[in-house]
Amino acid sequence: MKKNIAEQGATTQLLSCIAMLLLWLPAVAFAQPRCEYPRPQFERTDWLNLNGSWNYQLDNENIGVEKNYPQATSFAQQITIPFCPESKLSGVGHTDFIEGIWYQRTVIVPQAWQGKRIILHFGGCDYRTQLYVNGKYVGEHFGGNSSFSFDITQFVPTDGKCNIVLGVRDEQRSRLQPAGKQSNLLNSYGCMYTRTTGIWQTVWMEPVADGGLASCRITPSLDEGTFTFEPSFIGYQRGGKLRISVKDGNKTVSRATATASDGSIVTVKLPKVHAWSPEDPHLYTIAFSVEDPSGKVIDEVSSYAGMRKVELRGKKFYLNNKPYIMRLVLDQGFYPDGIWTAPSDEALRHDIELSKNAGFNGARLHQKVFEQRYLYWADHMGYIVWGESPSWGMDWTNPVAGRNFLSEWSEYIERDYNVPCIVAWSPLNEVWMPDKDNQRVRLTNDLYTLTKSLDRTRPVVATSGGYHAGKTDIYAEHCYTQDPKEFYNQLKGITEGKPYIQHPKFSAPYKGEAYIIDEYGGIGWIVNKDSKSWGYGNNPKTKEEYYKRLEGLTADILSLDDICGFCYTQLTDVEQEKNGIYTYERGEKFDMKRIHDIFQMSREKAKQIVKNY
Numbered sequence: 001m002k003k004n005i006a007e008q009g010a011t012t013q014l015l016s017c018i019a020m021l022l023l024w025l026p027a028v029a030f031a032q033p034r035c036e037y038p039r040p041q042f043e044r045t046d047w048l049n050l051n052g053s054w055n056y057q058l059d060n061e062n063i064g065v066e067k068n069y070p071q072a073t074s075f076a077q078q079i080t081i082p083f084c085p086e087s088k089l090s091g092v093g094h095t096d097f098i099e100g101i102w103y104q105r106t107v108i109v110p111q112a113w114q115g116k117r118i119i120l121h122f123g124g125c126d127y128r129t130q131l132y133v134n135g136k137y138v139g140e141h142f143g144g145n146s147s148f149s150f151d152i153t154q155f156v157p158t159d160g161k162c163n164i165v166l167g168v169r170d171e172q173r174s175r176l177q178p179a180g181k182q183s184n185l186l187n188s189y190g191c192m193y194t195r196t197t198g199i200w201q202t203v204w205m206e207p208v209a210d211g212g213l214a215s216c217r218i219t220p221s222l223d224e225g226t227f228t229f230e231p232s233f234i235g236y237q238r239g240g241k242l243r244i245s246v247k248d249g250n251k252t253v254s255r256a257t258a259t260a261s262d263g264s265i266v267t268v269k270l271p272k273v274h275a276w277s278p279e280d281p282h283l284y285t286i287a288f289s290v291e292d293p294s295g296k297v298i299d300e301v302s303s304y305a306g307m308r309k310v311e312l313r314g315k316k317f318y319l320n321n322k323p324y325i326m327r328l329v330l331d332q333g334f335y336p337d338g339i340w341t342a343p344s345d346e347a348l349r350h351d352i353e354l355s356k357n358a359g360f361n362g363a364r365l366h367q368k369v370f371e372q373r374y375l376y377w378a379d380h381m382g383y384i385v386w387g388e389s390p391s392w393g394m395d396w397t398n399p400v401a402g403r404n405f406l407s408e409w410s411e412y413i414e415r416d417y418n419v420p421c422i423v424a425w426s427p428l429n430e431v432w433m434p435d436k437d438n439q440r441v442r443l444t445n446d447l448y449t450l451t452k453s454l455d456r457t458r459p460v461v462a463t464s465g466g467y468h469a470g471k472t473d474i475y476a477e478h479c480y481t482q483d484p485k486e487f488y489n490q491l492k493g494i495t496e497g498k499p500y501i502q503h504p505k506f507s508a509p510y511k512g513e514a515y516i517i518d519e520y521g522g523i524g525w526i527v528n529k530d531s532k533s534w535g536y537g538n539n540p541k542t543k544e545e546y547y548k549r550l551e552g553l554t555a556d557i558l559s560l561d562d563i564c565g566f567c568y569t570q571l572t573d574v575e576q577e578k579n580g581i582y583t584y585e586r587g588e589k590f591d592m593k594r595i596h597d598i599f600q601m602s603r604e605k606a607k608q609i610v611k612n613y
Contacts, residue, residue, distance in 0.1 A: 032049060032051055033051050033052065033081075033083070033089070034082055034202050034341075034344070034345070035049050036345045036373060038121075038201065038202035038204060038371070038372060039123075039147075040304075040372065040373065040376040041303050041304060041375075041376065041379075041418055041419065042215065042216075042303055043302045044206055044208075044300070044302075045300075046113075046206060047204055048107070048109075048204060048205040048206070049202065050081070050105070050107060050202075050203040050204055050205060051080075051081050051082050051202055051203060052080065052081060053078050053079075053080060053105075054078070054079055054104065054105040054199075055074050055076070055079075055104045056077055056079045056101055056103050056104070057069065057075040057077065057101070057102045057104075058085075058100065059100030059101060059102055059167070060099045062099070062169070064100060065167070069167065070130075070132040070137070070165050070167065071132075071135040072104055072165055073104070073163055074104060075103075075104050077092075078091065079092050081103075081199050081203060082199055082201050082203065083200065083338055083341050084197055084198055084199065084200045084339055084340065084341065085098060085197055086098070086194055086195055086196060086197060086339055087196075087337060087339045087341065088336075088337045088338075089337050089341070095194055095195070096186065097172075097173075097195070098170060098195070099169065099170055099171050100167070100168065100169050100170070101170075101198045102166065102168070103165070103166040103168070103198065103199065104163070104164065104166075105164055106161065106162065106163055106164070107162045107164055107205065108162075109161075109162060110207075111160060113160075113207035116153075116207035116208060116209050117153045117207065117210060117234060117235060118151070118152050118156050118206075119149050119150070119151055119152070119206055119208055119234075120149060120150045120152050120203075120204075120205050121148075121149040121202075121205065121206070122141075122148055122149065122199065122201070123200075123201025123203070123371055123372070124147060124200050124371070125141070125166070125168060125198060125199045125201075126144030126145070126168070126170050126197055126198060126200060127168070127169065127170045127171070127177045128141070128142050128170070128177075129141045129148075129166060129167070129168050131150050131152075131164070131166055132164075132165040132166075132167070133152050133156070133162050133164055133165075134155055134157065134162060134163050135163070136155055138150050138155060142177075142404060143404075143407070143408035143411060144170070144177065144179070144196075144390065145178070145180075145389070145390055145412065146369065146412055146415065147372070147411070147415055148411070151234075168198045168199075170195075170197045170198065172195065172393060175394055175395040175401060176394065176401045177393065177401070177404055178392070178393055178394050178404070178405055178408065179390055179393025179394070180368050180389075180390025180391070180393065181193050181334075181366075181367045181368070181390070181392065181574075182194075182195040182196060182393065183195060184393065188532075188575050188576055189576070190534075191574075191577055193332075193574055193575045193577075194334075194339050194575065195339075196339050196341075200339075200340050200341045201371050202371075208234055208299060209290075209292075210234070210235035211234070211236075211237030211238065211240055211260060211292060211298060212233065212235070212290055212299030213231060213233060213234070213299050213301050214232045214233055214234040215231070215232050215414075216229055216230065216231040216232070216288060216303070217417055217418065218286065218303070218305045218417075220305060220306065220309070220420075222273065222275060222308060222309040222320055223309070223321075224269075225270045225273045225307075226267050226268060226269050226270065227254075227267070227268050227270070227284075227286075227305055227307075228267045229244055229256070229258075229265070229266040229267075229268070230264075230266075231258070231260075231262075231264055233261065233262060233290075237292065238261050239260075239292075239293040240259075240260040240290060240291045240293055241257055241258070241259065241260055241290070241291045241295075242258045242259070242264065242266070242290055243255070243256075243289040243290075243291065244256045244257075244258075244268065244286065244288055245286070245287040246268055246270070246284050246285070246286055246305075247284060247286075247287070248272075248284055248285075253270055253271055253272070253284075254268040254269060254270055254271070255268070256268045260290050270284075270307070273307055274307065275307050275309075275320045276306030276307055276379075276382075276420045277308065277320060277382065278361045278362065278382040278384055280382065281306070281380060281381060281420075282306070283304045283305065283306050283379060283380065283420070284306070284307065285302070285304055286303040286304055287300070287303075288301040288302075288303065303418070306379060306420025306421075308320055308420050309321065309457075310423045310424070310457070310458055311459070312459050312473055312564075315513075315514050315563075315564060316564055317423075317459075317564040317565060319384075319423070325564070325565050325603075326362060326384065326516065327359065327360050327361045327362070327565060328360060328361075328362045328386070328518070328565060328567035328568070329355055329364075329567065329570065329571045329581070330364050330567055330569045330571065331351065331355070331363040331365055331366060331570070331572075332366045332367065332368065332570065332571075332574050333366070333368045333370055333374075334572075334574045334575070334584075335347065336585060340368060341371075342371070342373075342374070348371070348374045349377045349381070351571070351572075352374075352377050352378055352381050352383050353381070354581075354586060355383070355571055356381070357592055357596065358581050358596055358599060359595060359597065359598065359600040360568070360571075361383065361384060362383055362384030362385055362386075362421075363384075363385050363386070363567075364388060364426070364567050365388050366388055366429070366570075367390045367391070367392055367429060368388070368390050369388075369390070369412050370385075372415070372416070375419045375421060375422070378421035379419060379421045383421055384421055385423070386422070386426045387412060387416055387424070387425050389408070389409055389412060389427050389428075391405065391429050392429065392430075396431060396439065396440060396443050397436045397439045397440075402443050402446075405443075405447075406446060406447065409447065409450065409451075410450060410454060413425065413454045413455055417454070417455055422458065423458060423459075424458055424459050424460070424473075425451050425455065425458055425459075425460050425461070426460075426462075426464050427447045427451065427460075427462065428444065428447065428463045428464065428466075429464045429465065430464065430465045430478070431463055431466045432467060433467070434467070434506055435467075440469045441469045441470045441508075442470075444463060444469040444470030444471070445470040445471055447460075448460055448470060448471040448472065459473035459474055459514070460473045460474075461473065461476045461516075463476070464476040464478070464518055465477060465478030465502070465518070465519055466478070466502075466503070467503055467506040467507050468501070468508045469507070469508050470508060473513060474513060474514045474515070474564070475499065475510055475513040475514070475516075476516050476517075476518040477499065477500055477501060477502060477515070477516070477518070478502060478517070478518065478520070479502065479519070479520055480520065480522050480536040480569075481520075481537075482523070482536065482537030482553075484552025484613075485552075485613045487520075487552075487556045488559070491517070491556055491557065494515055494563055495560065498510075499562075500517075514564050515562060515564065516565050516566065517557050517565075517566050517567070518565075518566070518567040519569050520557065520566060520568060520569065521550065521553055521554075521569050521579070522535060522537075522569035522570065522579040523535055523537070523539070523540065523546060523550060523579055524536065524539040524540075524578055525539065525540065525543075525546055525589055525590075526539065526578040527573075527578070527583050527589060528583075529578075533578045534576060534577060534578065534579075535578055535579035536569070536579060543590060543591075547590075547591075547598070550595075550598055551598045551601075551609065554599060554601065555601065555605070555606035555607075556606075556610060557606075558601060558602075558603050559603065559606040559609070559610040561603065568599065572584055581595060
């Protein structure tokens with residue numbers, strides 16, 4: 001069944017790429033980049049990929065509106081979308097600060113789409129986006145990592161010709177917007193890297209009939225053997241029917257019909273439950289069909305879902321009602337040539353493959369919201385992840401920054417609620433500075449409550465490392481001690497309910513929550529050294545020393561039953577930070593069988609290693 005889904009998706013993507021390339025052949029002299037369907041868990045067959053060559057103009061002075069850029073029919077320079085202007089793959093490579101950029105291109109909406117709503121989608125655009133179509137203002141969006149769309153139907157003329165102009169502001173140094181690991185200085189330094197501005201994920205357009213499906217939440221219940229569907233619809237046409245079909249492989253195992261209206265809730269029972277897990281990533285195919293009052297099919301969407309359950313029982317993490325050790329790696333999602341954007345769909349898949357080969361069963365998707373194609377591969381390959389935000393860069397004491405963060409965070413959860421591989425939400429990473437007027441506690445609690453209100457099915461790691469505050473389901477701590485014996489002595493207090501807390505003076509007290517070391521190691525091993533290269537602690541002198549240190553640190557965590565898992569820093573080197581299992585270019589540094597065996601060691605073996613201290 002899994003192979004069947006992958007083959008269908010690959011065929012659809014190939015046909016789309018060929019069609020789009022033929023459509024654009026007079027305008028471009030190179031293959032269209034990132035031509036796969038960008039939203040694989042909510043897929044329509046009729047769509048138009050708008051990646052490729054666009055025109056652009058920098059606007060650091062914020063005078064584009066005064067210069068009448070919204071009405072521009074061209075700009076002098078070209079950029080390849082979906083890559084940001086700082087990247088090599090964009091064809092620009094401008095790494096200085098960019099506080100404003102304008103994009104322009106002409107799109108011909110197919111005549112066959114007349115009578116339908118025309119939706120223009122953006123996978124990601126950093127940070128504040130204003131859209132104009134044929135010189136008219138359509139709307140704007142705040143948020144650098146969340147996906148968004150505009151209904152441009154009323155702006156499309158009868159001949160279908162649309163002049164699309166996008167104005168983007170990215171005022172990172174204002175500290176009013178989340179920026180993640182983007183450097184706030186001119187150049188990269190420490191664990192801060194090259195910035196991303198403007199469009200950095202796929203742009204596409206699709207037609208949707210009035211009354212068609214806008215979205216549908218899918219909630220699995222492993223214990224009951226059911227999927228619950230909560231659909232919402234676009235436009236105002238009502239009175240039709242929503243039909244849902246669930247397939248296991250090529251066999252339809254359940255069907256349901258509901259009124260096509262917001263507020264409908266449909267639950268389907270499976271005759272036999274096959275759970276999803278990293279060891280067995282079984283997925284069900286979902287087909288949605290919307291009919292108008294006359295019975296005519298007006299919309300069809302394909303999706304998939306996994307039957308899995310995540311929960312905490314005491315200090316242990318459970319997957320599908322069984323204790324499960326989270327063996328995670330820190331993945332920052334940077335690429336030498338694309339920065340935040342993977343050069344290809346294959347590159348996304350390959351990163352997961354590299355991680356699994358190293359012995360990890362999942363990742364913290366660190367300080368960035370990963371694109372939906374990455375989550376698709378994690379679902380299909382069997383790989384658990386934490387959904388995290390790019391929380392660094394904002395001043396959490398500023399109410400405007402807090403509002404910006406809360407609204408964008410809610411969009412992340414809504415977008416990826418259905419994804420089986422996401423097993424936890426983690427909004428904040430290493431919040432530093434002592435509290436000010438209790439604002440840090442307030443923001444943390446607001447984030448926790450908001451997350452729980454949007455998703456009751458996953459635990460929340462409110463703050464990962466740094467200064468802890470407010471409510472959390474998992475108490476997550478960071479520790480980069482490099483000596484295994486010292487590391488164990490720091491951690492062993494968990495057996496008496498007194499876990500390691502890096503900054504107890506500024507942190508909320510531990511109340512018996514599940515506990516994890518979600519950053520450790522970071523052992524430097526530098527293949528190509530330069531003046532800025534670094535890793536945590538003193539770099540080992542030999543690979544044998546590296547293996548021994550890595551084994552000891554990992555054994556320390558696994559030997560303690562009250563620690564529910566680990567997250568090792570990190571999967572790959574990123575620019576000057578050279579502590580990855582792999583190089584920045586995804587090359588191997590080590591004997592991967594030895595690395596795999598270390599991260600996959602049993603708790604029993606770990607306890608034997610620790611006994612020798």
